Amino acid sequence: MLSFRLAADPWCSGPTCQPVTLEIAGSNPVGSANFEYTDAPSAARTGRSLAARRPVRGDTDGVPPPDPTARLTFREMTVDDLDVMAALLGDPVVMAYSAHPKDRAEALAWIEWNQHLYRERDFGLWIVEERETRRFVGDCGLTPQEVDGTIEIEVGYHVSVALQRRGYATEAAAACRAYARDVLGLERLIALIHPDNVPSQRVAEKIGLRFERATIGPSGRPRRVYGASLV
Numbered sequence: 001m002l003s004f005r006l007a008a009d010p011w012c013s014g015p016t017c018q019p020v021t022l023e024i025a026g027s028n029p030v031g032s033a034n035f036e037y038t039d040a041p042s043a044a045r046t047g048r049s050l051a052a053r054r055p056v057r058g059d060t061d062g063v064p065p066p067d068p069t070a071r072l073t074f075r076e077m078t079v080d081d082l083d084v085m086a087a088l089l090g091d092p093v094v095m096a097y098s099a100h101p102k103d104r105a106e107a108l109a110w111i112e113w114n115q116h117l118y119r120e121r122d123f124g125l126w127i128v129e130e131r132e133t134r135r136f137v138g139d140c141g142l143t144p145q146e147v148d149g150t151i152e153i154e155v156g157y158h159v160s161v162a163l164q165r166r167g168y169a170t171e172a173a174a175a176c177r178a179y180a181r182d183v184l185g186l187e188r189l190i191a192l193i194h195p196d197n198v199p200s201q202r203v204a205e206k207i208g209l210r211f212e213r214a215t216i217g218p219s220g221r222p223r224r225v226y227g228a229s230l231v
């Protein structure tokens with residue numbers, strides 16, 4: 001029996017949010033019925049393997065972030081990003097469909113959660129910057145999420161208000177979808193989105209995720225499950 005503990009889900013910032021502990025049988029750390037996670041990369045599919053990528057960059061003990069896109073770069077977040085992340089996650093417009101804007105301590109917890117994910121899972125949400133200017137855009141990446149008792153991998157994104165509606169979220173999320181399939185060898189990807197969050201639903205649709213069902217999150221908030229097979 002493999003014990004896998006999720007700390008209090010930082011996506012869930014409401015007062016009703018509780019830590020989630022999962023006991024998962026077998027060697028698959030995700031261990032869901034309808035989702036297969038392979039720790040081994042899908043090298044046969046693409047020729048890009050985790051093993052091949054591990055030593056490429058020295059910024060982590062784990063796997064490097066997604067390669068740059070036409071306009072954007074990805075890198076791991078650190079505590080040095082606390083000012084920009086606190087501003088992003090503390091913005092009531094950006095957090096309109098979350099329980100509440102995060103304070104500085106919650107933004108730090110967000111960074112630490114992602115650093116934990118980089119170490120333990122070889123992915124997380126990454127800092128996204130403009131490739132040419134190095135200007136901070138937001139975050140985008142992959143996180144494990146509990147959906148109706150199953151752990152699935154979600155693509156998530158936040159874009160600073162000043163840089164929204166330029167196609168950045170779509171560009172970053174598409175790169176994360178490709179990374180999930182080609183580098184991590186994931187076979188399924190989802191997005192969990194508030195029913196009123198039309199921009200986020202459009203991003204999900206534009207990277208090929210399709211509406212699957214409506215459900216209720218751990219905090220009692222409604223959310224829509226968008227998903228796609230990556231195989």
Ligand SMILES: CC(C)(COP(=O)(O)OP(=O)(O)OC[C@H]1O[C@@H](n2cnc3c(N)ncnc32)[C@H](O)[C@@H]1OP(=O)(O)O)[C@@H](O)C(=O)NCCC(=O)NCCS
Nearest residue numbers: 094157158159164165166167168169170192193199200202
């Ligand atoms: C969702 C979010 C990341 C989209 O970022 P973005 O960089 O502006 O998105 P894009 O420019 O790639 O646009 C993607 C689609 O959303 C649409 N869109 C973006 N902002 C919109 C808005 N305010 N109203 C309506 N549609 C919007 C775009 O028009 C585009 O669709 P189209 O091609 O059909 O026109 C951004 O609005 C955001 O950070 N929101 C707050 C955080 C959030 O909700 N994250 C997701 C949690 S599930």
